[in-house]
Amino acid sequence: MTRPDNAPLSRKERRLRTEARILDAARRLFAELGFERTTIRAVAGEAGVDPALVMQYFGSKDGLFAAAALSTVDTESLVQAEHDDLPRMALAHVFADFEDPDRRASAVALLRSCLTHPAARRILRDEVMGKTQSQVARTIGGDDAGLRAAVLNACTLGLTVARYLLEDSVLANASPDDIERVMLPALRKIAEANEQD
Numbered sequence: 001m002t003r004p005d006n007a008p009l010s011r012k013e014r015r016l017r018t019e020a021r022i023l024d025a026a027r028r029l030f031a032e033l034g035f036e037r038t039t040i041r042a043v044a045g046e047a048g049v050d051p052a053l054v055m056q057y058f059g060s061k062d063g064l065f066a067a068a069a070l071s072t073v074d075t076e077s078l079v080q081a082e083h084d085d086l087p088r089m090a091l092a093h094v095f096a097d098f099e100d101p102d103r104r105a106s107a108v109a110l111l112r113s114c115l116t117h118p119a120a121r122r123i124l125r126d127e128v129m130g131k132t133q134s135q136v137a138r139t140i141g142g143d144d145a146g147l148r149a150a151v152l153n154a155c156t157l158g159l160t161v162a163r164y165l166l167e168d169s170v171l172a173n174a175s176p177d178d179i180e181r182v183m184l185p186a187l188r189k190i191a192e193a194n195e196q197d
Helices: 012-039 041-049 051-058 060-074 083-098 099-116 116-138 146-165 169-173 178-190
Strands: none
Touching: 012 041, 012 051, 012 060, 012 099, 041 051, 041 060, 051 060, 060 099, 060 116, 083 099, 083 116, 083 146, 083 178, 099 116, 099 146, 116 146, 146 169, 146 178
């Protein structure tokens, strides 16, 4: 049942809309200013809410950054991927965040923040990448699944840093199709469950 246009919003709907405004403001400011210079007060001002409300919803600047990171980086397709699709989905995950002009600035800023600020690094490593990597390890299976998932992640992270932050000329000018053509065989080998030789 849909809500009539003139009906008042429920408390839950108001809260969800307020959270969305706060997260939009946080993503913009973290992208523009980085983790260190973004403040709760600035995010609240940008979202048109009281700073106490930001703290009530997210608990701290670290909590706000984690929520903004989780809403910026879509890991669902990678987490849900079947074993044979993991390598392709790992690359698609990189390209989805960094090739899309609407998402690229936030994704680059998020990555830059995690490389320059310890709290941002911990949040991205433990709350975003760690959970995804654990699920990927379960999908890979085998005795060294955790290591294989970590190496798979390191390969795509290395690609991301070299192509989008360092802007290595060869990688920056290569098409996603060419990168996929070269990287997929290696990623497939990494994702193979360990078997007795």
